[in-house]
Amino acid sequence: MWWTSKHEDLIEITADGCDKIVYNKQSIIDSIKKLKQISSIDRLFYAMKANYNPSILNLIYENGVGFECVSPGEVRHLIKSIPNIDLNRIIFTPNFAPKTDYIFAIENNLNLTIDNLFPFEEWPNLFIDRDVSIRVDPGIGAGHHEHVVTGGNFSKFGIPVNDIVKVSEYSKKYNINIKGLHSHNGSGIKDISSWTNTANILLEIANKFPSIKTINLGGGIPIKEKLSEDDFDFNKFQDSLNKIKNDFLEYELWLEPGRYIVGESGVILSHVTQTKKKENYFYIGLGVGMNLLIRPPLYDAYHEIINLTKYKEKNEIIASIVGPICESGDKLGKDRYLPHTNEGDVMLIANAGAYVRSMSSNYNLRDMPKELLF
Numbered sequence: 162m163w164w165t166s167k168h169e170d171l172i173e174i175t176a177d178g179c180d181k182i183v184y185n186k187q188s189i190i191d192s193i194k195k196l197k198q199i200s201s202i203d204r205l206f207y208a209m210k211a212n213y214n215p216s217i218l219n220l221i222y223e224n225g226v227g228f229e230c231v232s233p234g235e236v237r238h239l240i241k242s243i244p245n246i247d248l249n250r251i252i253f254t255p256n257f258a259p260k261t262d263y264i265f266a267i268e269n270n271l272n273l274t275i276d277n278l279f280p281f282e283e284w285p286n287l288f289i290d291r292d293v294s295i296r297v298d299p300g301i302g303a304g305h306h307e308h309v310v311t312g313g314n315f316s317k318f319g320i321p322v323n324d325i326v327k328v329s330e331y332s333k334k335y336n337i338n339i340k341g342l343h344s345h346n347g348s349g350i351k352d353i354s355s356w357t358n359t360a361n362i363l364l365e366i367a368n369k370f371p372s373i374k375t376i377n378l379g380g381g382i383p384i385k386e387k388l389s390e391d392d393f394d395f396n397k398f399q400d401s402l403n404k405i406k407n408d409f410l411e412y413e414l415w416l417e418p419g420r421y422i423v424g425e426s427g428v429i430l431s432h433v434t435q436t437k438k439k440e441n442y443f444y445i446g447l448g449v450g451m452n453l454l455i456r457p458p459l460y461d462a463y464h465e466i467i468n469l470t471k472y473k474e475k476n477e478i479i480a481s482i483v484g485p486i487c488e489s490g491d492k493l494g495k496d497r498y499l500p501h502t503n504e505g506d507v508m509l510i511a512n513a514g515a516y517v518r519s520m521s522s523n524y525n526l527r528d529m530p531k532e533l534l535f
Contacts, residue, residue: 182430192423193224208419222246239251274296297363329369446483450483451524478499482508
C-alpha cells in the first residue's frame, strides 16, 4: 500500500493539528492502468457513489474512464465537476427510483439501465422506440456481509432470470430496444467463478435478444484489506474474462468498478483525543467516528489502523479504536494490536478512498476533515 513509504510525509500534513482525508493520485492512476490491461474489457465506468470528490472525478475522466451514476443528483454533480463531459460516458442505473428519474435520464440521453419490471409495466410509454439496458439478477450474490451482497432473492436489485421472458414481451409490444445486459453481484468478490458464472448466465440471456450489444459485469473487484493479505489474483481474473470474450466476440464487455479504482488511494489521518483502560482492555479515541466512516458499524468492514507517530514501535496493547459520536456502535476497529498510544498521536485509517466521505453524515454536527489529493 502506497502509504507505507509515505508515513513521514503524512505526519507532516497533519502538523497543523487538523484531521485530514488524503488521496494518492498515483494510486488511482495505477488502478486504472491495471484495469485497462484486461484486453477483453471494451469500456470501463467508475461507480461514482464510491467517491464524488471533483478532483478525483476529473482525474478518472482524464484517464479515459466513464461513470456509473444512480441519481439525478450524481449526474448533475458530475456535469458541474466536468462541464464538458461527453454524456455518452455516463451509465444511469436508478433503483426503486421515482418516475421522474427515468424521465430525467431520457431527456438527457443517458445510457439508462432498468432493474425492475415495474417501469415496463407501469410506464411503458416512456421507453417506446428507445434503447435501454436491463439489470439481471442471476440468482447468485457475493460479498463479506449481507449488506454488500446484491444478487439473489434477498437482494432488492435486478430482474430475476425467470422474469426475463416478460421483458421480452414488453420490448416487442412497445418496440423497446434492449441493447445491454447488466449484473452486479456484490462488493469484494474474491471468488472468480462468481464472475464467470454470471457472465455465462448473461450470455445465455443475450441469445434471446438480437439487439443486445453490451454485457456489463458490474463491479466488486476486491482490494487488499490487510497488509498481511495476498493480492487478488488479477492474472487469473483477466484470463477468465478473456476466455469468455473470445467465445462471444459480438458483444462489448463492460465493467463498472468503484472501490477498486479509489479504495486504496485514500487514508484518514486523525489525532488521538483520549485513551481509556477498562480492566485489561484499552480504548483509543479519535477525532473522527462513524459520522465519517460508517462502514465498520454498518457491515463490519475492516480497515487497517496504524499509529503513524509510533510507526516503528512494537505493538504492546490490544485496543478498540472509537470515535466521538454518541453511539455504542461508534467503533472503527476492534481488537487491534498497537503500540502504547498517547493523546495527539497521528492515527492512519487505510482504504478510505471509497464509501467514506460519500457515505458520511452530519450526525452530532461534527466537522468533516478536509480532503487533499496528494
